[in-house]
Amino acid sequence: MRERELPFILRVRVLARCLLLQSCWSFERMQGLGFGFAIAPFLRRCYAGREAELQEAQRRHLEYFNTQPFMAPLVLGTACALEEQVAAAPEAEREGLVSRMKLVKTASASALAGLGDALFWGTLRPACAALAWATGMVLTPRVGLDAAAGAAAGTYLVAYNLPVFVARWKGLELGYRWGERLAVELKGLSAQRLVRQAAWTGLGFATLAAAALARATPADERVTGASALLLGFGALKALSWSAARVYMAACGAGALACVVGLL
Amino acid sequence: MALPLPVAAALVPVLELDATAAAQLMLSRPLVMGPLLGLALGQGALGLTLGAVLEGLLAQDLPVGSHMPLNATVALGVALLAACLPAPLAPALALPLGLLAGDLHARGEAWLRQGRRGVCRAAEERLSGSGTVSWARLIVPTLVWQAAWTALVTAVAVWGLAPVAAAAWTRAPECARAGLDFGWRVAPWLAMAGLFKALGRVA
Numbered sequence: 001m002r003e004r005e006l007p008f009i010l011r012v013r014v015l016a017r018c019l020l021l022q023s024c025w026s027f028e029r030m031q032g033l034g035f036g037f038a039i040a041p042f043l044r045r046c047y048a049g050r051e052a053e054l055q056e057a058q059r060r061h062l063e064y065f066n067t068q069p070f071m072a073p074l075v076l077g078t079a080c081a082l083e084e085q086v087a088a089a090p091e092a093e094r095e096g097l098v099s100r101m102k103l104v105k106t107a108s109a110s111a112l113a114g115l116g117d118a119l120f121w122g123t124l125r126p127a128c129a130a131l132a133w134a135t136g137m138v139l140t141p142r143v144g145l146d147a148a149a150g151a152a153a154g155t156y157l158v159a160y161n162l163p164v165f166v167a168r169w170k171g172l173e174l175g176y177r178w179g180e181r182l183a184v185e186l187k188g189l190s191a192q193r194l195v196r197q198a199a200w201t202g203l204g205f206a207t208l209a210a211a212a213l214a215r216a217t218p219a220d221e222r223v224t225g226a227s228a229l230l231l232g233f234g235a236l237k238a239l240s241w242s243a244a245r246v247y248m249a250a251c252g253a254g255a256l257a258c259v260v261g262l263l
Numbered sequence: 264m265a266l267p268l269p270v271a272a273a274l275v276p277v278l279e280l281d282a283t284a285a286a287q288l289m290l291s292r293p294l295v296m297g298p299l300l301g302l303a304l305g306q307g308a309l310g311l312t313l314g315a316v317l318e319g320l321l322a323q324d325l326p327v328g329s330h331m332p333l334n335a336t337v338a339l340g341v342a343l344l345a346a347c348l349p350a351p352l353a354p355a356l357a358l359p360l361g362l363l364a365g366d367l368h369a370r371g372e373a374w375l376r377q378g379r380r381g382v383c384r385a386a387e388e389r390l391s392g393s394g395t396v397s398w399a400r401l402i403v404p405t406l407v408w409q410a411a412w413t414a415l416v417t418a419v420a421v422w423g424l425a426p427v428a429a430a431a432w433t434r435a436p437e438c439a440r441a442g443l444d445f446g447w448r449v450a451p452w453l454a455m456a457g458l459f460k461a462l463g464r465v466a
Contacts, residue, residue, distance in 0.1 A: 019287075020286075022284055024379055024383075025283065026376055026382055026383070055394055122461070123462070126458050126461040129318045129458060132295075133458075146302060149298035149301060149302055152315075153295045153297075153298040156292065156295050160289045195465050196465065202462040213451055224449065225451075225452040226452070228452040229452040233459055233460060236323070243453060243460070244333065247362075248446070250449050251443050253445070255441060255445075256438075256442075258437065
């Protein structure tokens, strides 16, 4: 495990470029161009004065790549560490090192994609949405709608971006430090437990938001609302419908109720 | 003073870039963009409501792999702008219009992504030729095309489809209006169900 760290400025440059990881997303190589763009400053430093090797290194990082965007810095750091090994190795050993680097890069991208999707898209995003919603609803009677609306948006932004920034910043550092030990080191993290804890916390916020919504709903509408919540959840769970489809079904149900004279 | 509608509409393509192409700071999420854009338009409450509803309805639609979810940013932008027109569209009608625009945008974006097929090969050719890659020449046009497509969908939906929908709304059968009104009334609850489902999946 290397003790050195990436220089601060280089780290900022790589991470800033990582923000455009998906800018040229294509079905052919997915985040390939974005990865090549992000790692370019490191490669220029690593292969300074060795143009042919720099071009070769740049070319191999334009290949197919896809992972969850906030986990990409981990893979970037690993790739940086392995490129340093390649650059320092004798000519005869480089091909083997490059092959190994490609394997590590591909395998870690796939594994981190699953983890990142579950953690960030599947859990943190709806949890922050629930927190923001709860914030908006709880604050509305106290500070007014406009201030509550601003607070809800601010809550979402802070609650989401804080862990994401830490994941990105530390991810690059840890990927570089761990190198090809990335998979071994990640095994030690209790990722599943973290995801479940975040999900349960989000469910708590969602329950608070639901209670606030019920309180804000006129008394004669609460039964309808609660029924819609339960039936909607049932349709989502049992029928695997999207929530947008459930909404359209609700519109249809309303129209039907009007036809038969219930509405 | 409220932000002029064309200026607000011009923000939608910029914010949409945050959804996938750049940064992913969640500025493009309905529950962020809705309140902020709503406040700028003088409709903070509507922005918060539409934002919360769309956030919940689309909570399960994840951008995993090559899956193209319905574009939540465009859905929110179109719904909110349509509801803030000089002749505002009823929120009950603005919401489905927004969902339609979001779906249309996603289909077009899939086509845009197909068009980027050769972008990595272009970078490789430049490496072989001049020895360097002009990243700006590859990335900037992609972002511009993405923003242009979003601007087109938003403009067509808000200034083209919304007035047509408003005219149709006044002529629509009572039960069609009642259905959409009912959908709007229960939409926050359905959105809440969407959030519970999304979180319950991993808890």
